[in-house]
Amino acid sequence: MPDAGTGLALETPQASAPVFQRLVVIGAGLIGSSIARIAHERGRPGGDLAAEVVVSDSSPAVLTRVAALGFADRIEADPARAVQGADCVMLCAPVGAFAGIAAAIAPHLQPGTIVTDTGSTKVSVIRDVAPLLPPGVRFVPGHPMAGTEYSGPDAGFTTLFQGRWCLLSPLPDTDPAALEQVSELWRRMGAMVECMDPAHHDRVVAVVSHLPHLIAFTICGTADGLAQDAKGDPSRAEVLKFAAAGFRDFTRIAASDPVMWRDVFLNNREALLEMLARFMEDAQIMAGAVRRGDGAYIEASILNGRRIRQGLIELQQA
């Protein structure tokens, strides 16, 4: 720090001080291990995200791997021990595990601690976690919309959240200061932060993420099942051989983590089933048009669907 002591050109304390003193990451998969990596690599000792990063995971094998990878200042198998003295606890496990984790850690959270999360559903997380937190603990539900088809502690990387959205769904009584601290944490990890009502969040992600994943899992399963049926069907080898003709586009997201996605489907049930029902209606209407040879309907439907792609290109996201 060449300018230390001159009083000139010092970084502001807000920019250089860590957002949290002790950040506890529970669940060291793709998301959790990325957060811990970023915190760890942003300058040690100290750093501008967290002065200390504690990582906990229910899997001993994962914790052993975390220790080997070296991105945690401390690892702790027991989440109740992990959260002691924490000023921020980030739940990064599959959302189906949140109620159990919240019950385990609640008695050990000190007043003022921020509890936040990275779960892909927000209504269920608030339902499962909020009632268990003791008074004085500040809850900031969150969802970084980032990921890859890889999972586990080796899959994380420090640029995962760069330029990606992180949606926060504060409760009516969420402390604004806590909301700002969590927002600042995500901004320092490169994310763009936006607040969204939990129920609306769940409907948005049902369309843009959960339904596409369900469809991708399903069509991969349909293709995989063909070879076991009557002869004359395309074989699995043929599906793989000719996958580049369109099928392959569906397989990337179908490789995502099964437990995480099982929990997402079970915890965004209503919105997902509604969006799936709409899609199935549309697919049935398309099937009817194909069956009766209604070329005008088919062409109009394709043109309609293309507008979404055009919108993406215009947004320069594509």
Add this chain to the structure above:
Amino acid sequence: MPDAGTGLALETPQASAPVFQRLVVIGAGLIGSSIARIAHERGRPGGDLAAEVVVSDSSPAVLTRVAALGFADRIEADPARAVQGADCVMLCAPVGAFAGIAAAIAPHLQPGTIVTDTGSTKVSVIRDVAPLLPPGVRFVPGHPMAGTEYSGPDAGFTTLFQGRWCLLSPLPDTDPAALEQVSELWRRMGAMVECMDPAHHDRVVAVVSHLPHLIAFTICGTADGLAQDAKGDPSRAEVLKFAAAGFRDFTRIAASDPVMWRDVFLNNREALLEMLARFMEDAQIMAGAVRRGDGAYIEASILNGRRIRQGLIELQQA
């Protein structure tokens, strides 16, 4: 040709001579314009694909564009005039136009001419074209499994078929010499050639290509329709903003040419509807599992679908 006259190290006539003297490409979209570009750029005059490339298209605007792009030796609006003196005619229009084109050109084909095509369906193409061809004309139905989400004469490029499959579906009475000439043409364009029974071809492409496209068109339409429904739905702007969460993977193939795909759906009706029905069954079973909270079924289904992706990775296609 430094070795000309020495009798040594000469290229074989088979390798240096063009496969065809006059190749007529009917339909100058992505596929047709790519073929014409390759033939044109493989050394003029002559080249090893075709000594002369004639391009015909039903759209005057497309033909004007082809003339400007300069990859045709000659352009011809009337397909009957275009095919005169041809030893190979390649049908590259949407498959719904094939019957009309075949009727128009049939009286003008000289005996021995090879007629081949690039249509994505083979049973319908054989049904529509074969009965119209005069005796002595040799028919070699084909399907290069290559494409992008772009269309029209500007979309073609010379490496489109490199390393891609071209499936040929010869009839029982297809002349083996004609089959070999068309195979050689595709090999010289970089493709890998394989023969497949027409009905089996249509079932294979229904799974690996037509069903994925139908699903992609449909989910894009479903998302596009949301904004017009009751309030509380995700808006179109939100779908676009957060598309990277999974939805975006579906939009690339949904941008494909509407007329081409309308014709494909209408001309592979039975196989497509059967594969769609299987997919819909699987999706309904998944919906039931989500509704009743059957986590074990959901997880097992996801794991099952992931096997396809694993197979792709093992094939190093992914």
